[in-house]
Amino acid sequence: MKRRTDCYKVTLLFLGTLYSAIVYADDEFNPGFLVGSAVNTRISEAKNTISPGVYKVDVYVNKEWKGNYQLKVAEGNDLFIQKADFFKFDIKTETPSETLPSTNAQGWVLLTLFLKESEFKFRQNTFQLDITVPQARIIVHDKNWMPPEQWDKGITGLFTNYNLIYTDGNYKNSSDQSSLYVTLNSGFNIADWHLRDKSYYYHNKSNSSWITRARYLEKSFPAINSTAKAGEDYTSSDWFDSFKFRGVALIKDLSMLPDSYRLYMPVIRGVAESNAIVKVIQNDKIVFQQSVPAGPFEFADLMPTGSRSDLSLVIEYANGKKTTAIIPYSASGNLLRSGSSDWALYAGKFKSDYYFKNNNFVQAEYSRGLNNSLTIVAGSITGENYQSGLAGAGLLIPYLGTLTTSYQYARAKASGAHARGGKARISLNKYFPTRTSITVSATHNEKNYLTLSQSDSAAQYVSAQTGYRVQEQNSFSAAIDQRLPEGYGSLNASIYATGYWNTSKTSRQFSLGWSNSYNQISWTVNAGRRIYTDSSLLEQEKRTAVYHDESYGSISVSIPWSIFNHNGTITAASNIQGSQHSSSVGWNETVSERLRYNLLASSKSSDRASSSGYVSYTSPWSTLTGNLAQSRNSTQYGFSASGSLLLSQHGLLASPQTGNHFVIIDAPGIADAKVNGNASIVTNSAGKALLPYATPWRKNTLYLNADSASDIEGNIKKVAPWKGSISYVKYITDTRKTFSLRATNSNGVPLTFGASLYDKQGNELGYVAQGGLIHIKADTLPDSIRVQTDKTHACLIEEVVLTGDNICKNL
Template identity: 25%
Template sequence: MMTLRLNKVAYCLLLCMTQSTVMVNAETFDAAFLSEGDGAAVDLSSFSRSSILPGKYIFDIYVNDKYLTNEEIVFKNHDDSVEPCLSLEELSSLGLDLTKLGEQYFDLKSCFAYKEINDLGIDVDTSKQALSISIPQAYLDKNVRGFVDPSRWDNGINSAYMNYHLSGRNTRYQGNASNSLSANVLLGANFNEWRYRGSLFVSDITGSSDVNISNNYIYKVIPAIESKLKVGELNSSGSVFSSNRYDGVQLVTDKNLMPESQQGFAPVIKGIAKSNALVTVKQGNSTIYQTSVQPGPFVIDDLYSTGSSGDLHVEVKEEDNTVSSFIVPFSSLPSLQRAGHLGYEMNLGKLKDADDLKDGLFLDGNFYYGLNNTFTVYNAVQLNTNYQALSVGVAANIGQFGAFSINTSYAKSQFENSDSEGVSTSVLYSKSLTSTGMNVSLAGYRYSSKGFYELSDVIQENSTKDNINNKKAKANITVNQSLGKYGSLYTNYYKQSYWDGSKENNFLIGYNATLKNITLGLSYSQVENDSQYLNSDKMISLNASIPINYMDDKNTLSTSYVNYSMDSDLDGNVAHRASVSGALLENKELQYSASTRVDSRDFSGNVNLNYSSSHAEYDVGYSKNGDSQTVNYSMKGGIILHEGGITFGQNVGNTSVLVSTSGVANVPLYNQRNVVTDSQGYAIVSYARPYKENTVEVDVNHLDDNLEIEKSVKKAVPTDGAIAQLTFDIKKGYKALINVKYQGKWLPFGSSVLDKDNNQASIVGDEGKIYLSGLQEKQSYQIQWGRDKSCQLDIELNDLKEGRIYYGQKDCI
């Protein structure tokens, strides 16, 4: 049995850890201090130069004291020390503005001599695996937060894919059986910058089959105008006029092309700093932004959109620690745009629901423009042979009074036997009161004159010859009120009236609270239809959820939930439902639920299992309700066809990443639920964010012992709809701990072990011990110590003893 003597190793590590940076002056140590009694040689030259050896390491990167990313950094020998080798290209991605440097620095691929730039410094803390970069403000890139250089955008690989959902149902009722099968398939194909999308539905219900192919279109993003061009079967957005299905062309602003801090509406903050100050922006109790500013006026115009969740509190902390503050009132609505931003959508084509060409051709367009930090103006037009409509509106963030929008639409409609004209006006309002916890998320009212129709009404009446019941007035309001530790209240009211006198009313009010770990809810709802309110449903609901924590057989914390709910219609009919749910197996890939429902008339129960693998998701369920019994089953997942073959996985998002591990199977991915590479070394990471950094990481903690990876973290910036490919260099290899002698004596302590590429592979420890990983069946290493002494170590695994790691003794020649 082998043992490690830790005395020399401990002394050496202690000396290493006392060095917090890699840029240190060369120091010498008394080698005799660590020598054996027989005076065996010790080589500490590597440690006298630096606290880190040349090689590749994963470090947290901070720029001007702010965490930025986690990257692999290369360290190389330079002027008797070991320093990080960063190219200008890498520094540019971290915020250095290359345009402010002289041409002499523009060798982008080599190590950049950052010491030649005044005040630009790099500090390495090996104990924290942290690399801190200090970039003077004069050299900082002024790009807004969330900006990703377009040169990094990846159009992905040429490929085709499909998402499928296969489901079946078997029902027995009073001795009669019925079966149904169906398949929903989403189709996609990518070629360079072009994308195709479509859908297929196939059903077979007791012998009656149906096949439907729909929603087929192609599209291409046009970055120069921040827009997306679509051609095919499309839908207009319905942001002003009602949405319509049509065959044609659409050109629409693509906000994904903008940095995240420029998407959606957020105010511009202006202030004055008396000195080099720290500006902090808070919303409620949460800090949403912080930056350092120079003395004088400052402008913050890259806040992330925060919806309608309250006023902004701005604090300016000066160098002498004095703090001044002010409030920027803030509320938002969907129609609000940032100052100077133009958003638009243009639709041209033939309506899907029209019976003839005359009724079908139409034009639909809307435009939004942010005049300043307060006002946004917008207009819309919708034209058809039988319909012409125009709308104008304005939206405003009116400070402490909230946000509102108002628009008026005029429409002229031509029916078979008559014409009609009318006007419709709508108002929306939003306001958050962070001091009281109230959030009026949306309040709206719309009134339409009797002669106002929507395009869909005109098409339907001209097609069916039935008179359309057009809308008169609509009101809706949603309010949330936080009660702090006592929970929250919410309410929603909706009312729609028609010109024939009929109405629809929906009302909901509820209360939620958490008592220790128990979640409680109580709500009342009421739904009423037609003018006499003959159809009225009223319901009181009570629910509770109790988590049960336990240690599973892997000694990890697992949670199951016991749920109870009660519904009453206020006429004496009460239903009780109880259920239990949770997850099993090592990665919680098996989820289960069982429930039962009891009311005055029936008893029902059901059991469901869901298993999620790396390549598909499976569901099976059984339910019983009186004389009826039903078995449900389904399978869903995704398939990508690419140059390397066919890869099965979980659902493929519109934008995804295809991971390759150089043919190595069963490689797990970090933070991806039950995703491992297949037998060909591929895996699918779904739902990537277009034009943003998407980090993919190999889970090295669950990597097989015989696998070695040089870089476990990589990033992709796919364009919209792309399938980007990331390849990880993973090699199979073995591990060994070998005692090595040279000319009858142990190798000098601290000697360097170099691989065939002259990279540092290990360092010699006490009694010539060398730990090696990534070994092949046969491999050679060069061992160096002192200034000019070296030997060659040839290793064959057959000469060593086998265990979890190989071990034995060898001679260096």
């Protein structure tokens, strides 16, 4: 009998312990910080309901954001998605799109027709749809690329990027000198129509001028992956020389395309004899691996890894058989992926010297990646007095690297003079596994070969008149960068030489450098020789130019140091150039994320000792700098200011940074919040900030770091702006204060958990948490609170106090 009693005691003790653990776990549940408008969806354990309707939700597939889409919630919490939207999530389905039924003409489809219930979850409190599927069902795209339907055209606005530089000085035996230089890169946007103006102003005591470098209207056309512009600008080409023109242009914009199309990487092709594992190896590391069935395979979405070594393709079979092949790879800007293309078209009048000629022209070029190893290009320039044709190719050669070559033939006439000739170019890029990078290039200009810009002065090139212009004949350059073993730094060397027609002299430059670091101490050593001319005209009599021959060398050291609890860097440098030498020692300190300064003492063989100081401060509106230099013969000082200004329907905003792709951040009531952790981009007193350097055509993630007690509902936003656009991103914020107090009913019993709270006007304030603890959000503590325990029962708290007891009396 005693044994049975003891058994009962043990059983009751175990059940009591288990019950207390359950109660404890329940008491630990504390969703009390979810208040206000989130009450209806705040406690899924209690209600788990959301009103039927259509909601805008953020969709995540395997934790990757896919965009903001509409989700329909029906009675019974059934979820529906637009048929067209689902196929933007890059999830493979077995059911073809055209065979899927829809519930109505709007195209709503039950989500379970695409996914199992276990593969998705709708988070009602954050309006987020999480989808989790096996990786094999994911259609692979570039991480930050988004389909054109998700690109944001932006809003109307006027902006300018400015840079103002003022310098002044007092010089011994000469008059004081002052100058002002202002650059303005401005624009006016009306949706996806963009007007651009790039100008600068220069002023000193002798003259002043206002120069417009470019002014044009621009519009992008994603349907053909191109951008059109009309006005004045400069041509841009990897093959032709650039010049200023007035006219129209249509240019393919490769940045609109996924990186797997835009950036060069070989397309991996092969044939598997049976089921196998395909591996792509670079520098003894697997950069890609995939199981394949018997038959041909192709992988066209490999992305650059940062290395430029050749790739190895390995096919491993279940029976142990292995085949290996080398895939040449050397990243080059002139190589395109297999099957991809690039093109540009310009038409108008070109500008020679300081005015536009009546010489109309048309320039066209087209390049295409034929396969992994060959990219071809063709182009032409046709004008009234100038014609030119170009053909070229980029070739990837195993063990040799990337070879790029082109030949351009041109003929021109002006003032009765004729000129004909060609230009040949060849370059080689190679990266070796020994971490050696080599670049070699050479150019040969035939006599009387002229560019379009030179063609207007053809007479000065082909006649013997005074002022015969220097015409380049040959140029050669080579550069090598070598990373040494760990702890020994890196070496670099380069050579450049240019020869001219009608003279035996050449311009040459040789350089050699070594850099390294040890225990945060870094140093750089450079040496070289320059032989050059500062004249662009040959003297008619001697047919020679004035040449300079000088050697140079330098050494610089940077040492971290702490002085009087100030952490900074001591720098020292010594330079020799020809017969001149100089040395300096300085102190650099970053005081804060916004403020830094530099002090420098130096001496020169021509001016003895001098001292200088520099300070830079990044305010929320502008980047400001000041400098002062003092020597025996002169005193110089100056200041600068740079940043951007933008005017739109959301007011005038400023940023200390500059850029061409703007995002207006709007978090009402949240002041001094950092955007993406950047201390120079912070919200103003109204909660607005200007980010001027978003990446166009790509997903930009924007998050706020706020120190205030105000709430930001979902502090991460995503936007994919058009090129040159002004996007507007608004955060949902709650700037009300949070109050916590305790209350009981008239019998001293804690109020019902989960009961809703209202003020006199019927505005929802919060709810009742565990143990009768009340959490409310309001601008000020209300005089009274109505507690709605259910549809028919309510009580009222009058004379609310934060400390002490609050009694809720039945109504």
